[in-house]
Amino acid sequence: MASLVSTWSSNVRSLPKNFVVPLEKRPGKPIPICKDIPVIDLGDSTKHRRADIVQQIIKASQDFGLFQVINHGVSEKMMIDAITVGKEFFQIPVEEKEKFCAESGENGCRVYTSSARHMTQDFKYWKDSLVHRCHPLEEYIKIFPDKPAQYREIMGPYSVKVRKLGIKILDLIYEGLGLTEENFDNYDLLLMIHNYPACPDPSLALGIDGHRDGNLVTILQQDVYGLQLFKDGQWLGVEPLPYAFVINIAFALEVISNGKLKSAVHRVITNSDCSRTSLANFVNIASDEMIEPAKSLISPSSPPVFRSFQFKEYLQVLSRNNSDSEATFQYFKIGSQDSK
Numbered sequence: 001m002a003s004l005v006s007t008w009s010s011n012v013r014s015l016p017k018n019f020v021v022p023l024e025k026r027p028g029k030p031i032p033i034c035k036d037i038p039v040i041d042l043g044d045s046t047k048h049r050r051a052d053i054v055q056q057i058i059k060a061s062q063d064f065g066l067f068q069v070i071n072h073g074v075s076e077k078m079m080i081d082a083i084t085v086g087k088e089f090f091q092i093p094v095e096e097k098e099k100f101c102a103e104s105g106e107n108g109c110r111v112y113t114s115s116a117r118h119m120t121q122d123f124k125y126w127k128d129s130l131v132h133r134c135h136p137l138e139e140y141i142k143i144f145p146d147k148p149a150q151y152r153e154i155m156g157p158y159s160v161k162v163r164k165l166g167i168k169i170l171d172l173i174y175e176g177l178g179l180t181e182e183n184f185d186n187y188d189l190l191l192m193i194h195n196y197p198a199c200p201d202p203s204l205a206l207g208i209d210g211h212r213d214g215n216l217v218t219i220l221q222q223d224v225y226g227l228q229l230f231k232d233g234q235w236l237g238v239e240p241l242p243y244a245f246v247i248n249i250a251f252a253l254e255v256i257s258n259g260k261l262k263s264a265v266h267r268v269i270t271n272s273d274c275s276r277t278s279l280a281n282f283v284n285i286a287s288d289e290m291i292e293p294a295k296s297l298i299s300p301s302s303p304p305v306f307r308s309f310q311f312k313e314y315l316q317v318l319s320r321n322n323s324d325s326e327a328t329f330q331y332f333k334i335g336s337q338d339s340k
């Protein structure tokens with residue numbers, strides 16, 4: 001049976017009941033775009049400019065946990081091609097698309113509606129997602145979808161460039177935190193392509209509820225408005241700037257920074273006019289490595305705020321908590337009532 005929202009959404013005029021989110025989660029009144037979210041120019045990294053960029057990134061990561069970057073080294077053409085082919089994936093014939101819905105394990109390529117753990121939720125999010133790992137490319141290119149025809153040819157080089165950008169940003173952040181000698185060779189990249197079809201009733205639905213990402217940093221390309229950041233008790237709209245990437249500080253980086261940087265709580269709302277596509281690139285530490293507050297940031301006056309764990313433990317706790325990233329955050333926080 002056709003299960004993906006993108007397959008049938010244009011045929012429905014009202015929101016199916018199982019997509020109505022609980023009252024307290026509904027988007028509420030329209031949220032304007034926030035012009036204060038920093039936009040950082042990564043071009044020109046002469047020595048003086050580099051120190052300035054490091055400062056801007058650290059400040060944005062402390063104040064917002066989210067910022068945008070421009071002049072980041074990924075060409076406009078590459079960005080257009082990537083989002084176009086991502087959109088096209090959700091338009092391939094239904095039988096082709098739904099073939100990917102069968103579970104194919106952690107190292108496969110999967111397509112699903114709502115979130116990976118929607119089975120355990122009473123309601124669904126108004127989105128479909130395609131997910132696969134990207135690094136090392138020689139190993140993973142064969143699991144990339146073979147439709148649309150240009151998918152591998154476009155997303156292969158895109159993922160390499162985006163991973164490079166992620167490492168550049170992490171390098172700047174580690175410099176700002178005073179951490180050195182990081183070896184980035186084994187850092188992972190997971191790509192999620194989200195498709196949020198035009199929604200018959202955006203006031204009752206959500207693309208995805210408020211959450212923190214679990215990895216180090218997420219590099220997000222978006223086409224139309226929908227992303228919101230939770231800061232100081234309110235939601236702020238994140239502007240879809242052409243050719244910019246949104247950089248999200250995620251949980252593992254908050255842990256490594258011992259709480260100096262803040263992971264961004266964010267969500268996505270839907271709209272009734274058009275579909276929205278986003279490419280979320282999750283840069284992460286290798287899955288078997290320990291995630292823990294950096295030793296150089298720990299002292300008697302600055303004790304560890306989080307305990308050490310492997311990413312696979314994070315995923316287990318997240319799953320046990322029904323994908324509630326706040327409960328998962330508290331679990332790893334030292335001194336919190338929910339911590340182990």
Ligand SMILES: O=C(O)CCC(=O)C(=O)O
Pocket residue numbers: 192194208213220222226227266267268278280
């Ligand atoms: O679609 C977006 O803008 C954000 C998606 C997201 O938050 C995620 O994949 O974790």
Ligand SMILES: [Fe+2]
Pocket residue numbers: 211212213266
């Ligand atoms: Fe996210």
